[in-house]
Amino acid sequence: MTPLPEFERRPATALVAMANALSMGDAIPDRDLTRIIQAVVSSRAERAALLAAVRAANDPDSGLTVADLLTAYAAEAGEGEARERDSDQVLGQWAQRLAAGALLASFGAAIAGTVTGGAAFGLTLLSFSGFIFSTAARLGSRSRMRVKAQEREAAETLARHVLEAAKSAGGED
């Protein structure tokens, strides 16, 4: 029988250790766990290391726990994505529309001559900068939404693969 491979201290093995500690009743701070899962999910090397560690583990249950933690993280990321989308649709879109409407209104008022001079110029400038500002805010919020969606998908895929790896855990026997 070949000797078991030794693993380094890295996020992937830290995640397996935390999963085991959790299943034995130890308390792990939520933020640490989330941070570790984030680090594992976002790096290809860590994903590969995690699969190798789960496959080499002598206890098939540890793979199951890791997969469950990953699924919980994916659900959390999905929740964050939905919240981001809600705020974009409820606030971001309407901020943009409001600013665009104000821009058109200030143009109209200036053309009709209701508002003249410095006031017309100031209003146009104000609503134009408001439009640009709200567009920038929406861009940022949409990119965060995309990041969350990517994290969710990555965590879901990794959880599936970890389950597969756990089936062949302790491969040599």
Added chain:
Amino acid sequence: MFEALGLNMGLDTVIVSAIAGACTLSFAASVYLFYRAKPQPEAKELDDIVQNAPYHRLHNILKIKA
């Protein structure tokens, strides 16, 4: 305009304040969106967490380099 309400405003005042109000709302919503985006401050460094993970629980399950 609005004399019936006892207000003595010209049309230009109404239009200017309406546009300024719309812009204020739009700015407020954008500021809120930006404010939400601020990431939570990290409590600890990733390296710290990795080094202090409960590796002793992997005893007999996985060999970890000391």
